[in-house]
Amino acid sequence: MQIIFLTKNDNKIREANEALLNYGIKLTAAPENVQKLEIQDEHVENVALYAAKTAYKKLKRAFVVEDDGLFINALNNFPGPYTAYALKSIGIKGILKLMENIENRGAYFQSAVVLQLLGRFFLFTKKVHGTISLIPKGNAGFGFDPIFIPSGYDITYAEMDLKEKSSISHRAGAFKEMASFLNNYYKKYYENYTK
Amino acid sequence: MQIIFLTKNDNKIREANEALLNYGIKLTAAPENVQKLEIQDEHVENVALYAAKTAYKKLKRAFVVEDDGLFINALNNFPGPYTAYALKSIGIKGILKLMENIENRGAYFQSAVVLQLLGRFFLFTKKVHGTISLIPKGNAGFGFDPIFIPSGYDITYAEMDLKEKSSISHRAGAFKEMASFLNNYYKKYYENYTK
Numbered sequence: 001m002q003i004i005f006l007t008k009n010d011n012k013i014r015e016a017n018e019a020l021l022n023y024g025i026k027l028t029a030a031p032e033n034v035q036k037l038e039i040q041d042e043h044v045e046n047v048a049l050y051a052a053k054t055a056y057k058k059l060k061r062a063f064v065v066e067d068d069g070l071f072i073n074a075l076n077n078f079p080g081p082y083t084a085y086a087l088k089s090i091g092i093k094g095i096l097k098l099m100e101n102i103e104n105r106g107a108y109f110q111s112a113v114v115l116q117l118l119g120r121f122f123l124f125t126k127k128v129h130g131t132i133s134l135i136p137k138g139n140a141g142f143g144f145d146p147i148f149i150p151s152g153y154d155i156t157y158a159e160m161d162l163k164e165k166s167s168i169s170h171r172a173g174a175f176k177e178m179a180s181f182l183n184n185y186y187k188k189y190y191e192n193y194t195k
Numbered sequence: 196m197q198i199i200f201l202t203k204n205d206n207k208i209r210e211a212n213e214a215l216l217n218y219g220i221k222l223t224a225a226p227e228n229v230q231k232l233e234i235q236d237e238h239v240e241n242v243a244l245y246a247a248k249t250a251y252k253k254l255k256r257a258f259v260v261e262d263d264g265l266f267i268n269a270l271n272n273f274p275g276p277y278t279a280y281a282l283k284s285i286g287i288k289g290i291l292k293l294m295e296n297i298e299n300r301g302a303y304f305q306s307a308v309v310l311q312l313l314g315r316f317f318l319f320t321k322k323v324h325g326t327i328s329l330i331p332k333g334n335a336g337f338g339f340d341p342i343f344i345p346s347g348y349d350i351t352y353a354e355m356d357l358k359e360k361s362s363i364s365h366r367a368g369a370f371k372e373m374a375s376f377l378n379n380y381y382k383k384y385y386e387n388y389t390k
Contacts, residue, residue, distance in 0.1 A: 037234060038234060038235040039232060039233060039234050039235065040233040040234065040235055040242075040276075040277070040280070042280070047235075075284055075285050075289065076283065076284040076285070076286075077284055078280070078281070078284035078285045078289070079284075080280070080284070081235075081280075082235070082277045082280055085235070085237070085273070085275070085276075085277055086273070088271065089270055089271040089272055089273035089274075089275070090270050090271070090273045090293060091271075094270065094273070094293055097292060097293055097295070098285060098289055098292055098293060100292070
């Protein structure tokens with residue numbers, strides 16, 4: 001089954017497809033005339049839902065949108081839904097500066113995936129808890145991956161290869177939830193509909 | 196002339212009305228069922244325009260929306276359009292930490308006001324350049340006022356009283372542009388229309 005993934009970030013498509021490898025679902029890029037509209041909201045779920053509902057006005061085929069963010073406890077959930085802008089402006093260096101001399105390094109990454117199917121919207125969300133490292137490590141992944149150490153690991157997201165990250169990441173987790181839902185409940189219905 | 200100001204921030208209404216005192220224009224709060232929808236965009240102009248166009252679907256009377264942000268040179272324009280979230284999360288303390296040991300303290304505040312009148316949208320924008328102070332000073336104003344020193348002054352926005360801030364601030368500047376426009380071009384037309 002092919003589903004459109006409405007995103008400007010090819011890294012996200014690659015990661016999600018790696019996570020969906022065993023589920024018989026393949027995500028493909030969206031037509032260029034459909035934009036992902038992001039609202040300002042503290043909750044990535046709301047950002048993803050609004051983007052999906054807006055895109056649905058133009059795009060009637062099955063599609064997903066995803067929003068994610070890094071929420072750092074000691075910074076009152078900064079950068080949260082504005083993770084992309086924080087990365088582009090203050091970057092990893094800025095986050096580490098804000099975290100200087102801060103002992104509580106707890107943080108989580110959250111992904112919210114919204115699937116639009118036959119005019120209905122289904123939300124799947126996954127948090128991965130962890131800590132902010134003292135220095136950046138690793139070259140894989142993207143975004144704030146080099147400073148996020150998921151709980152139970154002693155390496156950052158960016159020190160994992162695509163396969164390992166996709167076995168545990170927040171994004172992979174949300175997409176796998178979606179895949180289970182599709183395979184368990186919706187696949188037959190959907191396939192009949194789209195024949 | 197009364198115009199609705201669509202904002203959740205009463206401070207903004209007070210400041211704008213102070214700026215408009217001599218222009219015969221009075222801003223009033225919006226009906227509670229009309230929300231200001233803010234998109235994620237690097238330009239406050241786009242945020243304000245989108246909010247105005249969305250609100251117009253519900254609100255057919257004359258209204259204004261405003262978006263503003265603090266753009267810090269050395270932080271690649273952070274926090275920019277996400278100033279409200281930065282204030283709420285990392286706060287003044289966070290900005291000063293990011294600016295530690297940084298010599299280039301240049302920054303500007305920008306306000307973008309969009310006026311909706313008879314289904315047309317008019318944009319007025321104003322930047323005020325200045326510097327980020329080393330420590331917070333003053334108790335007036337709100338937001339990042341205690342760390343912004345406008346060019347030509349040696350005190351922060353927060354050390355000015357409402358009257359003084361409204362004589363020079365970015366918000367006041369944009370609203371005064373709007374007022375001149377209304378008084379010079381549109382007032383007669385508008386008053387005929389609303390009689």
